[in-house]
Amino acid sequence: MTSTTRIEREPSVRAVGSSFPRVDAVAKINGSADYVGDLEFAGMLHGKVLRSDIGHGRIREIDTETAERMPGVVAVLTGKDLRDIDPYFGHAIRDRPIVAIDAVRFVGEPVAAVAAETEAQAEAALLAITVEYTDLPIVANLDAALASNAALIHEGPIRPGFAHGLGSLPERDGNVCYRYGFDRGDIDDAASQADIVVEEDYEFPAVYQYSMETHAVIAHHDGGEINMWANCQHPFLVRAEIAALFGFPVDRVRIVVPFLGGGFGSKSYTKMEPIAVALSRKAGRAVRIVNRVDESMVTTRRHNMKCRMRTMATSEGKLLGRKVELWLDTGAYADNGPRVTATAADAAAGPYRWPSVDVQAHCVYTNTGPAGSYRAFGATHLQWIGESQIDEVARQANIDRLEFRRRNLLRPGEEVRPGGRPLDADLIGDVEKAAAAIGWGRERIANRGLGFSVGLLAAGAHPVSTAAVRMDADGGVIVLVGSTEMGQGTRTVMAQIAAEVLGIDPAGVTVHGTDTRFTPYDRSTGASRSTTVAGRAVELAAREVLDALLETAASFFGGVDRDELEASNGQIWYRDESAGYADLVAERFGFVGGELRGHGEVKPHDGGGSYAEGPVFWEVCIAGAEIEVDRDTGIVRVLQTSSVADVGRAINPQLIERQDEGGALQGIGNALFEEMIHTEDGVLLNDTLLDYRIPITEDLPEKMTCIIVENEDGPGPFGAKGCGEGVLAALPAAIVNALADAGVPMTELPLTPERVWRQIQEIEQKELERRP
Amino acid sequence: MVRMDTVINGTRFDREVEPNVLLFDFLRDEVGLTGTNRSCDVQVCGSCTVLVDGLPVSSCTFLACEADGSVVETIEGIRDSDFYKRAESAFVSHAAVQCGFCTPGFVMTLKAIVQDGGGADEAQLRRSLSGNLCRCTGYRSILDAAAEIVGEQ
Numbered sequence: 001m002t003s004t005t006r007i008e009r010e011p012s013v014r015a016v017g018s019s020f021p022r023v024d025a026v027a028k029i030n031g032s033a034d035y036v037g038d039l040e041f042a043g044m045l046h047g048k049v050l051r052s053d054i055g056h057g058r059i060r061e062i063d064t065e066t067a068e069r070m071p072g073v074v075a076v077l078t079g080k081d082l083r084d085i086d087p088y089f090g091h092a093i094r095d096r097p098i099v100a101i102d103a104v105r106f107v108g109e110p111v112a113a114v115a116a117e118t119e120a121q122a123e124a125a126l127l128a129i130t131v132e133y134t135d136l137p138i139v140a141n142l143d144a145a146l147a148s149n150a151a152l153i154h155e156g157p158i159r160p161g162f163a164h165g166l167g168s169l170p171e172r173d174g175n176v177c178y179r180y181g182f183d184r185g186d187i188d189d190a191a192s193q194a195d196i197v198v199e200e201d202y203e204f205p206a207v208y209q210y211s212m213e214t215h216a217v218i219a220h221h222d223g224g225e226i227n228m229w230a231n232c233q234h235p236f237l238v239r240a241e242i243a244a245l246f247g248f249p250v251d252r253v254r255i256v257v258p259f260l261g262g263g264f265g266s267k268s269y270t271k272m273e274p275i276a277v278a279l280s281r282k283a284g285r286a287v288r289i290v291n292r293v294d295e296s297m298v299t300t301r302r303h304n305m306k307c308r309m310r311t312m313a314t315s316e317g318k319l320l321g322r323k324v325e326l327w328l329d330t331g332a333y334a335d336n337g338p339r340v341t342a343t344a345a346d347a348a349a350g351p352y353r354w355p356s357v358d359v360q361a362h363c364v365y366t367n368t369g370p371a372g373s374y375r376a377f378g379a380t381h382l383q384w385i386g387e388s389q390i391d392e393v394a395r396q397a398n399i400d401r402l403e404f405r406r407r408n409l410l411r412p413g414e415e416v417r418p419g420g421r422p423l424d425a426d427l428i429g430d431v432e433k434a435a436a437a438i439g440w441g442r443e444r445i446a447n448r449g450l451g452f453s454v455g456l457l458a459a460g461a462h463p464v465s466t467a468a469v470r471m472d473a474d475g476g477v478i479v480l481v482g483s484t485e486m487g488q489g490t491r492t493v494m495a496q497i498a499a500e501v502l503g504i505d506p507a508g509v510t511v512h513g514t515d516t517r518f519t520p521y522d523r524s525t526g527a528s529r530s531t532t533v534a535g536r537a538v539e540l541a542a543r544e545v546l547d548a549l550l551e552t553a554a555s556f557f558g559g560v561d562r563d564e565l566e567a568s569n570g571q572i573w574y575r576d577e578s579a580g581y582a583d584l585v586a587e588r589f590g591f592v593g594g595e596l597r598g599h600g601e602v603k604p605h606d607g608g609g610s611y612a613e614g615p616v617f618w619e620v621c622i623a624g625a626e627i628e629v630d631r632d633t634g635i636v637r638v639l640q641t642s643s644v645a646d647v648g649r650a651i652n653p654q655l656i657e658r659q660d661e662g663g664a665l666q667g668i669g670n671a672l673f674e675e676m677i678h679t680e681d682g683v684l685l686n687d688t689l690l691d692y693r694i695p696i697t698e699d700l701p702e703k704m705t706c707i708i709v710e711n712e713d714g715p716g717p718f719g720a721k722g723c724g725e726g727v728l729a730a731l732p733a734a735i736v737n738a739l740a741d742a743g744v745p746m747t748e749l750p751l752t753p754e755r756v757w758r759q760i761q762e763i764e765q766k767e768l769e770r771r772p
Numbered sequence: 773m774v775r776m777d778t779v780i781n782g783t784r785f786d787r788e789v790e791p792n793v794l795l796f797d798f799l800r801d802e803v804g805l806t807g808t809n810r811s812c813d814v815q816v817c818g819s820c821t822v823l824v825d826g827l828p829v830s831s832c833t834f835l836a837c838e839a840d841g842s843v844v845e846t847i848e849g850i851r852d853s854d855f856y857k858r859a860e861s862a863f864v865s866h867a868a869v870q871c872g873f874c875t876p877g878f879v880m881t882l883k884a885i886v887q888d889g890g891g892a893d894e895a896q897l898r899r900s901l902s903g904n905l906c907r908c909t910g911y912r913s914i915l916d917a918a919a920e921i922v923g924e925q
Contacts, residue, residue, distance in 0.1 A: 029859070031807020032807065261811075487908040658910075661911075662910040689814055689905075698899065
């Protein structure tokens with residue numbers, strides 16, 4: 001059973017560092033990959049949701065009698081059906097009813113739901129339900145919600161959610177549901193010394209994540225257990241929340257996660273799962289709910305924001321201080337608003353050395369659809385503002401904008417925020433690469449501009465992940481890990497990590513989606529954490545399997561020292577001899593069958609304290625852009641982009657480039673045209689792709705450069721750290737700065753032709769007035 | 773009810789259908805084909821693209837009964853073709869697939885482009901694929917794969 005010939009010791013390709021083809025590519029190309037909406041079970045019903053058509057009101061009466069008698073209808077759910085449970089959920093603030101209880105707070109809020117034999121029957125029954133409301137005053141934007149006499153959207157004490165991770169929540173103040181701020185140094189002192197003061201008001205729009213697949217869930221509450229098939233990014237958090245809502249122990253709640261048709265944060269935390277479970281509970285059968293796009297657009301979105309920022313510096317360009325106030329519109333329910341608010345505040349100062357800084361952030365309820373996570377939240381909100389002010393300071397100090405960054409950016413090891421993880425990346429090296437890629441320093445071309453931006457995003461969320469690796473009797477490997485495959489390629493990367501440890505080809509590793517009944521706990525999929533945190537758990541689990549192989553091999557080779565053994569190319573090697581893994585498993589158990597199993601876990605107090613103090617790592621947000629503006633029409637074209645993926649170690653370089661390319665196009669959409677428009681009554685006007693435009697092939701820049709930086713300085717496996725979000729924070733900022741470089745500074749996104757044209761007219765008017 | 777006599781992926785379906793049934797729902801609910809995906813519902817995103825008599829249509833806004841007398845092809849029906857094998861190989865090597873929800877729609881549109889003898893020129897491809905939306909990839913890899921597929925014909 002040993003072999004001394006034919007098997008090469010060195011594999012032809014190493015598992016880590018090579019662009020191994022995606023393990024899920026073929027199933028997705030040929031259409032056989034299953035999403036939640038593709039799954040059907042015997043006896044499964046179809047659920048549809050009746051949604052409020054007013055922005056704020058008290059429910060007087062809901063009449064469901066006619067609907068209940070319609071063909072195919074099995075159950076009609078309203079708030080009355082939830083009197084035996086505490087029907088409010090929300091991981092940050094427990095403010096959201098499963099279905100409206102006594103009031104509605106936004107256009108689109110679920111008021112009732114129908115389960116029927118077919119979707120068409122359920123839809124028909126919705127039309128037969130009548131709801132009578134007493135109108136309440138609608139506050140559908142930040143100004144209205146913050147007015148001194150504004151109607152209150154929520155009353156009563158704040159109930160903290162089970163997983164907000166924000167310490168003790170402050171009391172609600174009017175419609176402000178959460179506040180976060182910090183100040184250090186003497187901001188008034190900075191004001192008195194400053195030669196250069198840049199101060200503006202800014203506006204950032206509501207944006208829809210637009211994952212191609214809408215929210216979808218199949219739920220079956222059979223009285224003893226709750227089973228769900230859901231497209232959720234954080235199945236373990238959703239499991240805990242559903243268990244608490246319906247009074248079940250966690251082990252009686254199961255969630256299976258097939259492939260997700262995109263996430264980008266829109267499927268983080270709990271969304272449509274509670275209403276599906278409640279409907280199934282009433283119907284006594286499994287129920288599938290698949291949102292239509294207009295429904296998902298009122299299920300979650302990105303926060304719109306108002307911000308006032310002041311940056312102060314000396315005439316030599318020494319930064320003295322920054323003062324920031326911001327108000328994020330979280331819609332009618334908090335969702336992840338408090339965390340987004342804190343992250344936005346953390347991103348407000350930017351990665352510079354500030355003698356003084358004062359940041360005050362507010363999360364505000366309005367009568368609009370709830371806002372939650374979207375890729376690079378907080379950083380995307382603030383980086384374009386902070387970096388446009390840095391550019392303006394450099395301009396007034398007459399210093400090259402790149403040179404200004406060289407002088408003022410934080411260096412590795414310096415404090416980013418008090419008590420937190422110090423800077424773990426070479427920002428100056430990174431930004432020089434991004435600037436060089438777009439031709440920094442070359443001669444000016446009329447109506448064109450160059451810009452770049454630098455920022456940091458607190459990444460990794462909470463570092464709690466576990467994973468298991470199993471090696472079967474034939475040497476095949478299964479990785480059980482709770483990261484959700486939503487397009488980013490996590491199944492491929494996890495296969496590569498396990499394969500690298502075990503010295504095998506990644507093709508021999510299988511990674512399935514999460515089934516909470518079998519898959520070990522992983523906190524969440526988001527905040528660029530999977531490769532770094534869950535990947536580390538997979539690495540540790542694979543090392544336990546390797547340990548077992550080495551233990552058996554040591555005795556197999558006659559009691560040799562384990563240090564003399566090496567795993568490579570699917571064999572354990574002792575000098576020139578080797579043993580295959582199947583043989584070693586058989587040797588270990590002394591019979592046909594058996595399996596090796598390893599467990600890995602990552603906890604906050606692991607990792608030399610850095611995990612505990614947070615963040616797990618600082619994700620670098622650096623991009624460059626060249627734009628061209630048509631001064632007659634206000635149309636801005638992005639000619640080229642650059643981005644830096646500072647990943648520590650590239651597990652799969654091709655997947656990293658794809659992350660940055662995808663993030664770059666989302667950045668172009670966010671910067672140039674994506675904007676959800678609400679009326680004063682809280683009606684979302686552009687709730688279809690006809691009116692809400694996302695980037696298409698023709699929006700692609702001529703040239704996109706993704707620069708991968710590998711300094712092996714990450715806390716993840718093999719020195720890796722996460723990526724994929726930074727470019728979405730950095731590119732809108734780079735585009736805004738490039739447009740200012742072309743002579744058109746902007747303080748409101750998106751940069752629609754009309755907005756840009758008006759700004760050009762205003763600038764030209766001022767120039768005319770200035771002339772004698 | 774109206775008559776629908778249609779060949780879907782080589783199999784004849786001669787049925788009476790409600791006149792308001794969409795081709796997308798017919799393919800899913802009556803034929804069990806789930807490779808075609810629904811997203812925007814308004815003929816913008818292309819996730820639900822199938823071929824009707826060789827032309828790409830958005831099955832989310834195409835009545836099943838409109839396919840009466842026609843030949844319908846979905847991603848499931850072309851898996852064994854030479855075109856599909858070339859497409860799969862190009863999409864894999866360029867990593868032009870992420871979440872995969874839009875991918876079968878792109879493949880079906882590309883089949884029509886290839887049948888039509890469309891050029892592999894980047895500007896042409898950008899235009900002819902502008903009715904297929906992808907939120908994950910940023911399109912660069914899809915256009916590179918497409919140029920390879922169309923160029924090889």
